[in-house]
Amino acid sequence: MQRNLLQVAFLGAVLSLMAHASTISGKVAGVPGVSVIYVEAIAGKTFPVPAEQPVVAQRHLMFQPHILPVQQGSTVEFLNSDSVAHNVFWPSVGGNKKLAHNLGTWPQNEKRAFKFDAVGAVPLLCNVHPEMNGYIVVVPTPYFALTSESGEYKIENVPDGSYSLAAWHEGIKNQSKHVDVAGDAKADFTLSR
Ligand SMILES: [Cu+2]
Known part of the structure; x- marks a missing residue:
């Protein structure tokens, strides 16, 4: 009897979740x-922080994708897919220059990861190639x-x-x-x- 009630309650919860998304x-x-x-x-x-780790590649002297939205707390991998070394840095996050960071410079097929805990747009730049730019947009939900x-x-x-x-x-x-x-x-x- 109690088990049936639990099943009904569970089904009700599932249905209400479905109905309200x-x-x-x-x-x-x-x-x-x-x-x-x-x-x-x-x-x-x-x-909860998403488990998947999105990738921004440096390919053909571009950040790909050019614009990547991620949920706050996400870890993003930066993969160099070119035969030349690339650098990755950002001068601010959400306009806050205190959150500037330089990830360093690395060769083809290597990657580095960074966890973005602050919300805001992250302008990605490469100090080897001034024409390279991209954005990660860190959002709170x-x-x-x-x-x-x-x-x-x-x-x-x-x-x-x-x-x-x-x-x-x-x-x-x-x-x-x-x-x-x-x-x-x-x-x-x-x-x-
Ligand atoms: Cu570069």
């Missing part, structure tokens, strides 16, 4: 190329997406609630807006230089 989708207009859309920090809520080249995005499995949703775009001031998620929600942004 929604999708936020929309489009970023006004600027060309990809943007990062993310749910800003939620008061009183913390998230697991609810984020990189838009398509034409600006469309979709953030899945967002629990119902009220959030501040932010748009990050290279070289542009962050824009945020309020979004209520109770079932699937839409949020569009218009950014300008």
